[in-house]
Amino acid sequence: LANEGWNALSFVPDSRHSVVDIRKRIGDLRLLHPDLRSVFILGHVKVPYSGNLAPDAHPDHIGAWPADVYYADLDGIWTDIMVDNAAAGREANRNVLGDGKFDQSVLPSEADLELGRVDFFNMPALNKPEIQLLRNYLNKNHLWRTGQIPAQRRGIVQDNFNFQAEAFGQSGMKNFSSFFGPQNVVYGGYRDSLLKKSYLCSFGSGGGSYTSASGISNTANMVTDSLQTVFTFLFGSYFGDWDSPNNFLRAALASGTVLSNGWSGRPLWVLHHMGLGETIGYAARTSMNNQSTYVAGNFARNIHIALMGDPTLRLHPWAGPSQFQLAETGNSIRLLWRKVGG
Numbered sequence: 001l002a003n004e005g006w007n008a009l010s011f012v013p014d015s016r017h018s019v020v021d022i023r024k025r026i027g028d029l030r031l032l033h034p035d036l037r038s039v040f041i042l043g044h045v046k047v048p049y050s051g052n053l054a055p056d057a058h059p060d061h062i063g064a065w066p067a068d069v070y071y072a073d074l075d076g077i078w079t080d081i082m083v084d085n086a087a088a089g090r091e092a093n094r095n096v097l098g099d100g101k102f103d104q105s106v107l108p109s110e111a112d113l114e115l116g117r118v119d120f121f122n123m124p125a126l127n128k129p130e131i132q133l134l135r136n137y138l139n140k141n142h143l144w145r146t147g148q149i150p151a152q153r154r155g156i157v158q159d160n161f162n163f164q165a166e167a168f169g170q171s172g173m174k175n176f177s178s179f180f181g182p183q184n185v186v187y188g189g190y191r192d193s194l195l196k197k198s199y200l201c202s203f204g205s206g207g208g209s210y211t212s213a214s215g216i217s218n219t220a221n222m223v224t225d226s227l228q229t230v231f232t233f234l235f236g237s238y239f240g241d242w243d244s245p246n247n248f249l250r251a252a253l254a255s256g257t258v259l260s261n262g263w264s265g266r267p268l269w270v271l272h273h274m275g276l277g278e279t280i281g282y283a284a285r286t287s288m289n290n291q292s293t294y295v296a297g298n299f300a301r302n303i304h305i306a307l308m309g310d311p312t313l314r315l316h317p318w319a320g321p322s323q324f325q326l327a328e329t330g331n332s333i334r335l336l337w338r339k340v341g342g
Contacts, residue, residue, distance in 0.1 A: 004145070004318060009033065018100070019048040019070065026113070027074045038114040038281050038311045039071060043134060044121035047243045051105035052083045052095055055266045055299040056208070056237040063093030064101040066243040067303040069111055069288050076109030078102045092243065107301045111288045114281030116260070116311035118253060125211070125219050125246040126254050133254055141259060141310055144230060147319025149257050151230050152198040153180050158190040160206035160215040166297055168235050168265035172203025175271035179315060191217045191225065194256070198228040200315070205265055208236025210244045211251070219251040227256035231280060231315070235265035240304060249308055260309030262287075267296040267305065274315040281311025 001008045009029055013022050022045065030036045048070035054062040063085050070078060082103040088094045095101045120126065120133035128136075143149045155176025159169030169187075176185045179201065190204035204216035212218035213236035217225070232252055239248040240263035252261045260280050262269055269287040274280065284307035291300045321337035328334075 001312060003320065004312075006038075006312060007033075009036070013045055017046065019046050022046060023048075023071050023074070026071055030074060030112070036113070038279070039116075040310055040312065041068065041071070041115070041117040041119065044119050044130075045117075047119075048102065049092070049095070049100075049243075050078065050102035050303045052085050052103075053105040053299070053302060053304065055302060055304055056240060058237055060089035061093065061238065061241065063088030063090075064095035065093065065241050065304040066306065067102065067104075068115055068117055068306045069107060069303055070102065072111040072113040072115040072285065072288070073107060073109050074112045076104075076107065078104055078108060090241075090244070093241070102303075105302055107288065107303060111285050114279060114285045114311045116281055116284060116307035116309050118309060119250060120254065122245045123219075123247070123250065123254075125223065126251060127223055128254075137253055137259075140257060141313070144257070144259060144313070145317045145319075147317060149230070150198065151200040151228070151257065154184040154186070154199050155180055155201040155203070156190065156193050156199045156229075157185065157187050157203045158205070158216060159187075159203070160213075166265070168205045168268075169203065171205075171233055171235065171264035171268050172201070175269070176201045176203075178272040179275045190215075191221065191227070194227040194229050195225060196228075200230055202227075202229040202232045203234075203264070204232070205235035208238050208248070210238045210241070211246050211248050212236075213239070213248065217248075219246045219248050222248075222251040222255040225255050227252070227258055230257055231260050231274075231313075232258055233262050233264040233269065235263055239263070240266075242306060242308065253308055259313055260307065262307055263304070265297070266299040267302070268294075270294045270296075277314065277316075279311060280307065280309060280313045280315075284311060 050067035157172035206214035
């Protein structure tokens with residue numbers, strides 16, 4: 001981060017801190033450092049829950065969903081006095097009065113910060129200790145940022161839904177075409193293709209469970225698969241509720257070179273700013289706030305929109321030079337270097 005010009009601040013919450021405490025601490029840091037723009041949640045920091053919604057349209061899934069956007073919205077009013085739903089199929093989604101889960105299903109105010117999370121808590125199916133999974137993620141993050149992970153500048157899309165009115169596959173087709181040109185975006189098998197070849201960006205959607213998307217992959221596969229993609233997006237029922245055990249959305253971060261993931265389809269994510277040098281966090285924040293500026297589809301500005309991954313990542317890393325030398329000749333200085341991999 002320092003090598004890329006970021007001035008990183010650290011805050012380590014403990015079990016005593018509520019989600020309200022953590023949000024206040026982030027807000028206090030913003031007051032002290034007005035240029036604070038990005039928050040990277042690393043590990044199992046407490047997860048805010050909010051709303052009475054089911055973006056995947058399953059009646060048993062109506063209730064509170066994970067709402068990390070709460071930490072990104074520094075001035076919105078969040079309440080816990082209206083929603084009273086004890087009928088959700090999963091206990092975590094039940095939202096009753098005064099339980100610490102918020103009422104809002106739609107953002108009460110725009111997200112002020114870019115925010116992403118890497119969290120391997122309660123993922124026993126990955127067969128590795130949580131701390132080892134975090135280390136592995138940070139190691140490949142470093143390799144990507146320093147130009148040591150090659151990735152072909154192209155995209156792949158597999159949409160197994162036939163929802164023509166929503167066209168979930170446009171989450172990949174439209175965005176990736178703006179990065180690489182339409183000729184470098186293909187429609188093909190998600191898992192089979194990424195096991196064989198490198199695609200910098202990928203999208204896969206299919207009928208889901210908490211641990212799978214039909215025809216795409218599942219959490220068990222992520223244990224042994226080494227997917228050759230960096231920025232992926234997945235969509236299907238249930239697993240957009242990402243705080244669940246062995247969750248498929250989070251599991252992807254343990255595979256291959258994957259560094260970010262988002263549940264894109266309801267709503268559609270807006271990514272094209274990354275082609276202009278912006279971060280994945282900027283794209284996530286734009287997607288959280290978007291309602292009509294760009295085509296959003298259903299459930300725009302709802303509280304479930306979340307980035308799994310480091311929000312400071314860019315589409316094209318600045319690897320920096322190697323073997324840097326200065327040679328002084330009279331009143332001139334000659335600079336010599338080799339690009340990484342050159």
